[in-house]
Amino acid sequence: MLVKGDFTANDANLEFYGNHGFHITGTAIIRNSNFSASNAPISENGIFLLSADKGFNKDIELTNTANVFKEFSTAQLLGLSAEEAKKYNDAIVKINLENKLGINYSLKAVGNTLYINAKVDKNGWKSAIKREGIAAALRTAQKEILTAMIAEYEKLAAEATGPKPRNNKKQDFTGLDYNHLISQLNAKLDAIESGIANKTTAFNYQVDAVLASVISSNKEQAAASAIVDAITGNAQQAKNVVNSARESANNSNRQGAIQVINLANEMAIATRMMQPRSQGENSVWANAFGGVNMIGSENDSVFGTSIGIDRQFSDAILAGAYLTYADSKLNYNSVSQDADNLQIGAYSRIKNNNHEFDIKAYAQFSWTNQERLLNGTSNKSDYTQTFFGASGTYGYVFDMGNEFAIKPLIGLNLYYSNTPDYTETGVWAQHVQSMTSFTASAELGAEFRKSFENGFFYITPKVEQFFATSGDDYHARFVGSDMSFNVAGAEKDKTFGKILVGSNINITNSLSLDLSIGAKQILAGKEDDTDETYLTGNIGLKYSF
Incomplete structure (x- = not known):
């Protein structure tokens, strides 16, 4: 909604629903009015109401009131199908959440924007959690909302008509319908009482722990939203936190940021090692590569460049x-x-004659900007990841004649990564503890080489089997909270298929061109049934002297 010019309201009831837009080009002067919002998204300042280019009356926060409502569909609570619900004029019951669940709402003007801001009775919630546990505290809050819902439906039942014959026209719910629903809600109340007595979880251990952490944090808008969502719904927002945490743990174990880089360098180094050299020969080389990480349905790019130097110290030893x-x-x-x-x-x-032993080790530092989309909000962080790796490969070269050779090979790889502690900014910001992961893999493959007058060509298919995979759980707490939660990653031993294809073309006696492409595809051990594919292509030059 757009209002051109000034906007004035007095003794008004201003209702906002969902993700709306309300902008005033002039000044907004609003007094003695009530603002209410239903099913609206939140920001760090609360629920957006309206904006005014020239601001508001200075007493707008003091001379008006604010409420947040939760709506309930009678048809949904009765469990009617969408087709069955079409026969009714659905009754929507709105529960006023003001002064319920330990939450108070008030207006907050930030610059030229007006919000409904939530204040959570954090001390009251923390006392209840310490006294009786998070599950009992949540169930007690559920009783409060169910009692309010029953009271509203009892009013509707008293006003409702008797049973009507069904026909093709829409009809109102009857007293019998409402009494059936009231009976269902009372049964839920009894189940809650039983849950408190038996000390069972309100949802599950992870979701309960997430709720305890956010409620006791200084992220009040997220806390209020999570409480309302948990008590009046199915705690989907807290479940989203758990799912995102699991994705972060899997991301740490996956080491996806390094896969394409390692694949590109593996091809570049393989080309270096295959080239014929004389003792004492030095080489400098450089290459550019581009690739793509394909994880699940997401495709993202990697671009980079490498420079290197190596020397043939003897007929037996090359190092670089x-x-x-x-x-x-x-x-x-x-x-x-x-x-x-x-x-x-x-x-x-x-x-050593036809025996070839290849060794590689590396360290990598990744200055990372991360964004997590959580419950419709952006939560950002930055940190430096570190990676260390080492590999060793043994192969025996079979000379097949006609400048063609086959080298069966076997290898061992070690991978280590560390993500340090970091703190996010955003509505659902968390302080996340460091995560490390370690894994080992064995490789089995064969290298096929074909030499020509002015270069060579190779194809190397491999299978890489991971084992001894070990990664830390996602361990975090919401900013300002002293209560944390843990979520474990998948930690599966994966199987990858890999193929490297490359060639070297001599331009002069000292200068050569390298071209290569590589692919790595998960074959088994997928985390949460997530596909992984890594592709890269290289182009490079080598100068010998």
Whole structure:
């Protein structure tokens, strides 16, 4: 809604529903009025009401009142199907949440915007939690709302007509309908009393712990929203927190930000090691690569460049080092990350006749900006992840003649990552404790090499089986809370298929061009049935001297 010019209201009842827009181009002067909101989203300042370019009367917060309502559909509570509900004029019952559930609402003007701001009786909730536990405190709050609902439906039952014959026209609910619903609500009250007596969880241990943490935090808008959602619904907002935490734990274990970078460097180093060299020969090389992380239904890019130097110290030993920079993006459901990555590594090949031993080690630092979309709000953080890895591979080269060779190979890889403590900003901001993950994998594959007059070509298919996977749980608390919650990740031992295809083309005696593509695809052990695919392509130059 747009109001051009000034807006004046006195003794008015201003009702707002859902995600609305109300903008005034002039000044808003509103007194002795009541603002109410139903089913509206929240921000850090509360529920948005309206904005005015030239501001409000200075006493707008003091001369008006605010209420938040929760609506209940009689048809839904009766469990009617959508088709059955069409026969009725659905009765919507609105429960005023003011002074219920330990929440008070008031107006708050922030600049030229007006909100309904929630204040949670944090001390009262914390006392109840410490006295009787979070589950009993939540069930007591559920009793308060159910009692209010029963009172409203008893009024409707008293005013309702008797049974009517069903026909194709819409009809009102009857007293019999309402009495049936009241009976259902009373049964829920009895179940709550039984739950309190038996000390069972209100929802489950994780959801109850999330609610305890947010209620005792200084994120009051999130706390009020979570309380209302839990007590009047099914705690979906708290469940969303649990699901997002699980995604974060899986993300830490997955090490997705490093997969494409490692794949690109594996191809670049493989090309270095295959090239024929003379003793004492030095090389400098550089390559650019681009790739994509495909996790679930999300596709995100990785672009980077590497530079390196190596030396053939003897007929048997090649050693080198490299430095890689890459910009990576990673998205999966509620979590998105944009990182600047710097990897430094070393590699070596040791030959003994047809035996080849390859060794590589690296350290990577990823300066990460993270955004989590949680319950319709953006929660941001930044931190520096660290990754360490080492690998060793043994292969035996079979010379098949005609410049063609096959090398069966077996290898072992070790991966370690650390995500440090970080604190988010946003409506649902949390302080998250550090997470580390460690895993080992075994590789089995074969390298097929074909040499030409001016270069060579290779294809290397592999299977990589992870084992000994170990990662920390997601351990966090909402900002300002002293109560934390834990959510475990999947921690599955995955199986990947991998293929590397590359070539080296001599431009001059000292300069050569490298081209390669690679792919890594999960085959088994998917986390939450989530597919993973990593693709990359390289182009590079090598100069020998």
